[in-house]
Amino acid sequence: MGLLVVGSVAFDSVETPFGSVKEALGGSAIYISVAASYFTAPVRFVAVVGGDFPKEHIRFLEERNIDLDGLQIVQEGKTFRWGGRYHYDLNMRDSLYTELNVFEKFNPVIPGSFKNSAYVCLGNIDPILQRQVLERVAKPRLVVGDTMNYWIESKPKELAETMKAMDVIVVNESEARLLTNEPNLVKAAKRIMKLGPKIVIIKKGEHGATLVTEDTIFSAPAYPLENINDPTGAGDAFAGGFVGWLARTDDLSAENLKRAVVYGSTLASFCVEKFSVDGLKDLTYLQIQDRYRSFVQLSRFDER
Numbered sequence: 001m002g003l004l005v006v007g008s009v010a011f012d013s014v015e016t017p018f019g020s021v022k023e024a025l026g027g028s029a030i031y032i033s034v035a036a037s038y039f040t041a042p043v044r045f046v047a048v049v050g051g052d053f054p055k056e057h058i059r060f061l062e063e064r065n066i067d068l069d070g071l072q073i074v075q076e077g078k079t080f081r082w083g084g085r086y087h088y089d090l091n092m093r094d095s096l097y098t099e100l101n102v103f104e105k106f107n108p109v110i111p112g113s114f115k116n117s118a119y120v121c122l123g124n125i126d127p128i129l130q131r132q133v134l135e136r137v138a139k140p141r142l143v144v145g146d147t148m149n150y151w152i153e154s155k156p157k158e159l160a161e162t163m164k165a166m167d168v169i170v171v172n173e174s175e176a177r178l179l180t181n182e183p184n185l186v187k188a189a190k191r192i193m194k195l196g197p198k199i200v201i202i203k204k205g206e207h208g209a210t211l212v213t214e215d216t217i218f219s220a221p222a223y224p225l226e227n228i229n230d231p232t233g234a235g236d237a238f239a240g241g242f243v244g245w246l247a248r249t250d251d252l253s254a255e256n257l258k259r260a261v262v263y264g265s266t267l268a269s270f271c272v273e274k275f276s277v278d279g280l281k282d283l284t285y286l287q288i289q290d291r292y293r294s295f296v297q298l299s300r301f302d303e304r
C-alpha cells in the first residue's frame with residue numbers, strides 16, 4: 001500500500017525522574033517510522049538532517065527497512081535539537097529548548113517512487129512543511145496528522161489550513177484543549193472534526209487514548225507498566241503503530257480503526273519502557289502480539 005512518513009529527526013536531550021540522555025536519536029519521523037516498520041515495509045521516509053548525523057543511525061533505520069530516499073543530508077547544517085524535562089507526573093513535561101537548525105530551510109522533496117503512497121503520516125513539524133508534502137503526492141487514501149503546542153501557538157492559521165487536508169488527527173489532551181478552547185474532551189474532539197479531520201484521536205498519556213468519529217467513541221487504556229523510563233516519542237510511536245496497522249491491512253472500517261488504536265497503544269507502551277528509541281529496537285512480532293492481546297483482558301469483564 002505504501003506508507004510515507006514526514007517529520008522531524010532530532011538529537012533529544014531528555015531528563016526524567018529515572019535518568020537522562022544527551023543528544024539521543026529522536027524526532028517525530030523516527031518514532032513513527034520505527035513503530036510502523038513492524039507492520040509495513042519499507043516505510044518511506046522524508047526528513048532532513050545535518051552533516052553531524054551519525055552513520056550508525058542511518059544503518060539502524062536501514063536495518064528496520066526504512067526507505068531513506070527522501071532523507072536530505074545538509075552537510076554544512078546541524079540536525080534539529082530538542083530538550084525536554086519530565087515531572088514526577090510523567091504526563092507533564094517542559095520543553096527546555098527547540099533548535100530548528102536544518103528545518104529552518106527544509107524543502108521536502110518527494111522521490112518519484114514515494115508519490116503514490118496510499119497512506120501518509122504527517123509527524124509533528126511546521127504545518128507549512130506538512131502541507132507542502134501533501135501538495136507533492138498523489139491523493140492518498142488516508143492522511144494522519146500530528147502536531148504540538150509549539151505549532152498551535154506559533155502558526156495557528158497555517159495549522160488550520162493543513163488540518164483541512166487531514167483525515168485523522170492525533171493530539172494529546174492539552175493540545176486538543178488548546179486547539180479548540182474547550183475543556184471537555186468529547187466536545188473538543190467534535191470541534192476538531194469541524195476543522196477537517198473526521199477521525200480524532202486524543203492521547204491521554206498513562207490514561208490511554210480515545211478515538212472519536214461521527215458515530216463511534218472508543219477508549220483504549222494505556223498498558224499498565226511497572227517500569228516507565230522515558231515518555232518521549234510515545235505519541236509518535238502510537239501514531240506509527242496506528243497508521244502502520246492501517247497500511248498493512250488497508251481496512252478503514254470502524255472495527256479495524258479500533259484495532260489500530262490498540263496497536264498504537266501497544267507500540268507506545270514498548271517505547272516508554274526505555275530511553276530514546278531503545279524500547280522499539282528489537283521487538284519480535286510475537287512480543288507485539290502478546291501485548292496487543294493482553295489489552296483485551298485489561299477491560300474485559302462479566303457484565304452480569
Ligand code: AMP
Nearest residue numbers: 008010026027082124232233234235236
Ligand atoms: P512526543 O513525545 O510524541 O510528543 O514526541 C517527542 C519528539 O518530538 C521528540 O523526539 C522531539 O525531538 C520532537 N519534537 C519536539 N519539538 C518539536 C518541534 N517543535 N517540531 C518537531 N519535532 C519536535
